[in-house]
Amino acid sequence: MYIPELLHLVCSFALAHDLVALSQVCRQVFHVVAPLIWEHVDGLNNLLSLLPHAVIQHSRCSERFRLSRLVELPGSDDISLERFHIYASHVKFLEIYSENVQEFDPSGWTALSARSSIQPLLPNLESLTVQKYFTEPQGEDELEWMKIFIGPSLRSFWYRLERNDPHAMRMPKAAVMVLLDPLVERCVSLERLAIYPKAGSWTCFDLPAVFASRSFSYLQELSGSVALVASEVFPIIAALPRLVRFSVYAYDQFMPNLPDSLPLDAFRTLKHFTLATNNPHDALDFARFQALLSKVESLEFCCDFYAYGVGIWDGKELVLEILASWLANASGLKDLRVEFDPEDNGYDSIDLTDSLALERILQHRIESLYLNGVHFEPYDVFVTSQGDWSFLNSCRCLAIRAPSPLFLRSLMPPISNIWQSRSRLRIHTFDPLPLNLTCLSASYNARA
Template sequence: MVFSLTPAVNDCLVISEIFELIVDSLCPRTRKCTLAAFARTCKTLHAASIPRLWKHQDGLTQLLRLLPPDTWSEDTFPSGGNVFRITVTDPKRLDWTRFDHYAEHVQHLVWEEPRNVSLFALTAIDVSRHGKKPLLPGLRILDWLEPRATHSPFVRLFLTPTIRQLGLMASDVEPSVMTALFEHVGTVCSDIESLIILKDAQGDNTREFTGVVGHALVRFLRGLPDIKSFISEVRIPADCVAALAALPRLLEVGFYVRQKEMEILAGRASTARSSCGAPWFDALEVLALGTDQMDESLQTFLGAMPAGRLRRVVLEFRQQPDTDTVKQHLALVARAASRDALTSLQLDFDRTHALDASSPVLDVGDALRPLYAFPHLATLVIRIPALVVRARALQDIAHAWPELSILSLMSDHAHPPRRDAPCLALADLVPLARNCPQLDMLTLHVNADDSQLPDTAALARLLPEPSRSPLRVFTACDAGIGDPRKAAAVLVRLFPGLREVEYGGTTRYVGNAHVAFKRKWMAVQALLARRSDVSEQSARAVPARW
């Protein structure tokens, strides 16, 4: 029997919204194969499938294979993989008709140091396309993750005014190459809305833009009036941050500056605050900032932020301050944040430094007090060399932020750091189980020794009704544990939806103790998994009711 599409069905499929729903419902792993099958079915499905089939491309090889077959070849490496080569002697005579027909559909290109296109092929393409329209005229997202200096100039093949999101790899090349890259991109792509500068994975972690490269980046940023997001894994100078602060539509920024640059920025921020109408991150909603330490310079910087806009904050430092200093800075964050919109806070400190008896210890409950008035916090992450979390702090957190989804409070040094701050017990997690109905991931330093576990009667008093907490993942850091079955029973009572239990940390317990506790927490995970399997089998055995 032969089936054919009726005209009504044809009319439905050419409605892009309907076809988008169909495509989005396909399995991601087989989506391209399915789209290719659609394209071979009929003219209607061909026209609807082709744009989606070519929308995203990892590299250029698939398109280059559309060139006339007698103009190119693919050689196989002895170690595996192919390399594409242009074989014609005069690249200017290449026929780009089929290539251009499909290239117009490409909206997202990822160029990640591909070894499958030879340098000579790129040179031939550059010669052949010189003076013609861009290779991908409809490109909107370009991830140029190319660390090789020899290949960096070929980014010009893909630059087009239609690009709105750009990712660049800051490779360790000559300053003149990076300067030319910023200048060329700035000339062609003036309507960029999102810019991400990534660091070469093999490069120096202390890499920064200085001198002529920094000046070129400043000029580039000043020429992007519509940019909404800027993220840089490479350290940037104060002039770049000042240029970002003046951009009228910038909603998200992430950068790292050295301490001396932060001191310069403090002066700029102070001037902006004292000057009526001077811009200083006027539209900013997401701030991710890294520097050496919390000090007066950072306070001045944060104090200049406009009030009531921040909704997500990430602060990263090399040196851990004391509790009062953290509290003062969070008070400035609270001033700049929106009470009804602040949803995420993350504090990261370098946890590799050795501590001594005089090193500060962060009292989490006291430090967070300025933010307890923000009811919609959903993510709280604090990773620090030394911290203490008291049972009362968990109560305050649970009552202040009922919408918490992720809570992670951890350090990498021996815990507890002070005798007057005992480690949390599993019973101390009851406020989270009762008051945080959206909690999904939890990371804490706890103690699950038998002496610290509540018996059935005590747990019933603390939690009269079984919890409905949806907690899925629990990570117990530096956590001693006695009987895995008893610990699992308490966790199930607290968090009936728990699926993954992990043991983290190697600072308090080492050697045989660490191995023994890790094995017991793995036993807890096995007990939870077995319980989950039994529950699913029971659910399948119950007949459906109609």
């Protein structure tokens, strides 16, 4: 019990309720176990219950049968935080609104807010993750209390967005600024930020000054809505000195006016870029930013044609133009992920064989390739093409149209030529018949 290293080893294999039981053994064990218990906090209930006279009420909402929690805090200025500080100093990762909708009464947060302006309530907090649907006009009220937990130790503020979820994008301007203001004022080295303000010049107006602040000069990962690429904001983000990953989600939003061009030294450190949209024309607008695409090693493009109102085949020429335009400038590309059917509706995909888009894929040293909604014929590409596939480690095409045994016979004779250069190559084909081709060392497995 008096060997902390041994106790840490035991605790690393214990569950949360076991750690709680261990903490009650003696004071020495408590000091070792308590940081492990409180390091990751899911929800605020456990933290707020440490405050004297705090009341947490639970009620069942009729809408979607969700649980609502109303938190009432003492409004006294002399509120005692002694017990709170014992555990709060151990919190490094805080996740809010994990599963249920929680509502907070803002009237009782005045005293706590005053304390946080003097001394951080969570002095060692590194990551704050938020999962919440915002509704107007209450959105800013729901976030007003959250800024009291933002302190100088924070490295990551992440609003978790469900994929292809336009409702989660509805963050009012006031709600966005409630979060961004304390981030600028208190965080000295923020590294990860995900926030989704509404598009439109009225929302983007305050963003240039925010991202030009010294607090955001350490950003390595940035994810947000199309408001981040407006002409007033985009050049400032492109000048961030440490940005490695940049993601733009434009679901159900109109693209603002983009800048005509970016300087060649923009996005100097960028390695990963993601664009997700329902409008394929948005992708063509981004294809002109050579300064962005020429830097990336990993490129992800997701466009739901059916949400846009047309089928993939109706926009075949547009699809091929988009891919060819993007790949023309992505000179250092190693990882390519393309999704034109993100909801897996199972519609006919577009064949890239003999297209300019596939020709440009062959020009890059692609190590990982993922295609959904578009495909190519493996025999025509891997066996008969003159392209260099020696760098390819992973290839996944969700709609290869090659179910017949004739295809297997045509592919098997030269397959030994593929083993030598692609020992880890995997091709998964599902529709219309399940087929799994795996090339591993000197073995060949086919299941049809």
